[in-house]
Amino acid sequence: MSDTLDVNEVAAALGELRRLVHRLDEVRAGFGAIAAAADLSGARERAFGLSADVPEVRVFGVLDRVTEQELHALVSAATPDIVVQRDLGALLEMMRRAPRLHRAMAHVHPYSFTPVGGEWWEQYRAELRALPEQPIWGIPEPHRVPLKSIYVAPRYRQEVLAGTVGRRVGIARREDSPIELDPQPMIRRLVSDSSGSRANLVFVLGGPGSGKSTLATMLASELADDALLQPLLIRLREVSPERDLFQEIARALPQVTQSEAVGSGLAEVFERAPRLVLLLDGFDELIQASRSGLGSFFLRLQGLLREQRVQGLVCFGRDTVFGRDDTAIPEGAKVVTLLPFDDAQVATWCARWRDVTGSTFDCKRLEGSGEESDAEVLRSLIHEPLTLRLLALLDLEGIQILDDLGGLDLTRIYRHVISETCKRHQSERGDFTAAELRRLLRVIGFAVMQSGREVIRSEDLQRTLAALGLQAETEKTESKATRLILAISQRRSEQDERAWEFLHKSLGEYLAAEFLSVEIAAMVSREKDEFGETTFRLPDSALRRRWIERFGVAVVPVGVERFLKRMAGDWPTFVEHGVAHDADRDLVTLAARLGAIYGGVLDEFEAETTLRVARAWSLRPSDVLGISLGNVFLIAGLRAGQDVGFAPEQQCPGRYREAYHGMMRSPAFSEWERISSQTLFVGIADGSDLSNLNLGHCIWNGVNAKNVVIQHSQITLGTISRSTFLNCNFYMTEIAGCTVIDSSFDHCWLAASSLQFSRLRNVTFTNCAFHRADLADGSPSGFPFKTIKLPHHAVVAIEKKTDARRSFTIP
Secondary structure, three states: OOOOOOHHHHHHHHHHHHHHHHHHHHHHHHHHHHHOOOOHHHHHHHHHHHHHHOHHHHHHHHHOOOOHHHHHHHHHHHOOOHHHHHHHHHHHHHHHHOHHHHHHHHHHOHHHHOOOOOOHHHHHHHHHHHHHHOEOOOOOOOOOOEHHHHOOOOEEEEOEEEEEEOOEEEEEOOOOOOEEEOOHHHHHHHHHOOOOOOOOEEEEEOOOOOOHHHHHHHHHHHHOOOOOOEEEEEEHHHOOOOOOHHHHHHHHOOOOOOOOOOOOOOHHHHHOOOOEEEEEEOHHHHOOOOHHHHHHHHHHHHHHHHOOOOOEEEEEEOHHHHHOOOOOEEOOOEEEEEEOOOHHHHHHHHHHHHHHHOOOOOHHHHHOOOOHHHHHHHHHHHOOHHHHHHHHHHHHOOOOOEOOOOOEOHHHHHHHHHHHHHHHHHHHOOOOOHHHHHHHHHHHHHHHHHHOOOEEEHHHHHHHHHHOOOOOOHHHHOOOOHHHOEEEEEEOOOOOEEEEEEOOHHHHHHHHHHHHHHHHHHHHOEEEOOOOOEEEOOOHHHHHHHHHHHHOOOOOOHHHHHHHHHHOOOHHHHHHHOOOOOOOOHHHHHHHHHHHHHHHHHOOOOHHHHHHHHHHHOOOHHHHHHHHHHHHHHHHOOOOOOOOOEOHHHHOOOOHHHHHHHHHOOHHHHHHHHHHOOEEEOOOOOOOEOOOOEOOOOEEEOOEEEOOEOOOOEOOOOEEEOOEEEOOEOOOOEOOOOEEEEEEEEOOEOOOOEOOOEEEEEEEEEEEEOOOOEOOEOOOOOOOOOOEEEOOEEEOOOOOOOOOEEEEEEO
16 A cells, blocks of 8 residues: 555545546646646636546646655556556646646645645644734834734624524524623634534624624634644635535635645645634625525535534624525524624723824714714724724824814715725725726715615626616725725625625715715816806706716615715815815805706606616606605705705795605605705795695795695694795694794684694784684793693683684784
């Protein structure tokens, strides 16, 4: 028997050789193509192709390990033909003398190329131990910040597994489950237990930036110190669920630094490591896998444990993948969820950051500053490990993250993060310019806004690009730099599929706002014609089409709107200085143009555009119309000054009812409270009918209304000031909770209406009917006629059946 091969390996090698001698020409051509590949990655791809066409080629790994005498014996036993024997020897020599060919073949067939008793494993174990000492990517010189120096163990909660469906189970999250610190000891106990009494499959779940990959790195380093365990850390980003699991793991492993002439592989690990522990980081990278592919991947994980090929499995990733019916937690697994840092952990992290960098990052000073919406986002950012590091890094680089008043300037922070990320991606990859990548990131942000989901899939992103008339090679988004913004899920298979999710939801909102701000800038952009006259670059017809295409597919969310307020009005100023002040009154100009858009949409001048957009986004035409109108109101509210809001009756008198019903029949209805708060009534056509409408939160300012019917409507929580109402019918209308000042109601019908809890000041009622009206007022004097006194307010309940009219003034 061979000294390096056992009897089974010898028999298998002979069988492979006897089949191979008939395909030497294919092998020779394949070897030549591999050796001629432009880089090692391309060589490996060609090696995989050759292996698929000629599986027997793996025998060259066996031939690479044997002595000259053993080689002669094997070749002689395989074929008596001297010429064929010589050809086999020449191919083996070619492989040994071509470093790229040797490395590529070793990468494809690691079982065969790893010499028994080699040093690969000890080298790899040493690499794992050293991982926490590696400097963190993205932190500039002269600061060297190793992971270990700032690592703070996360909090976690062990999840309860719910009822089974077949052999699959789901997660039953309980907020009252105990929260514990540092899951490493618990995970180590689970994967070390070989008694079979406990589960050896652990899922570590968490959102983007929650520290999953960092925990995987620290756990791998800790397990590498245990001589009884052999950890193997695999980043699943390039693992395909369609292929053999071990081959894919071998393919994804980083090569150990060796001379190009020496192959490296994993036979020793796979075949001679009964206590192998696989740490699979990023199982959510398979989110785009086919249903059968992802399901079979989980089944294979369980199979590895049943066959005792591995001691334990720890899978790290986001839980979004478990929203699908066929991807539930495998039976018998343990599940832990990583939780955001608490205040004590943030303080500990900041102290370690200060010790390493010499720079103090005072999170407590930031937490209570700025607008409430920004402060809320900040709290979530500083309690997630990755975004906490990102804010500290900006502070370290001297980037101003507070505004002039000491509040958090989240818009400025994200502007810098996006800009620097795009520049770093360009220097790292070079496939996108910084400007091209930034434009694509904006589109991804817009696509996420439009879809209403946090994860955007490749299919949906391509549809977004097509609908916007754009093209981009989205697979080029992957780099170390973009991981500061995007969590990119992908799979390597015959059909390359990806999904994108922003590291923090607010990053996507910011980029969507950038996209829309650029659109707004284009809508008010002017140019000089050949006669020297200044005109809008987009005429009214083109403007309407552009509005429907961009603002007719999704109601602008409040998170996007708050960023828009900082950008819109003067995009170049924002890009250069971080804040747009509308110095050129672009928003005032836009407000004037919104009237043309409003009327054009109501009259369906661009019906063909509406139909085309509806088909492109899988919406109903009525949805597109309603969303377009709703965004007119919202974007009009971006204007600075006293007249914040959109005055529909001033732009198109008598048409508001149509617009209202158009919005009510569309997804804009879900944002109605915010839309109506941007509505101004500064004029209303005589005889208008606003019955059966929800006019809550609207502002009535300087309205002179005559013969207007507002029956069975709501004006709750609105504001009425300096307005007059003559012969107006408010029958059964809720005017509750309103602020009414400096206004008069003359010959108005207020029967069965309600002014409960309204605040009235300097309001005159002349010959007004209050039959069965509820009037609980917040004015100091109360209504000057018969009342029933109740604590803190007064109620008028007139039960007369006649048309009783009253005249009085509320001081």
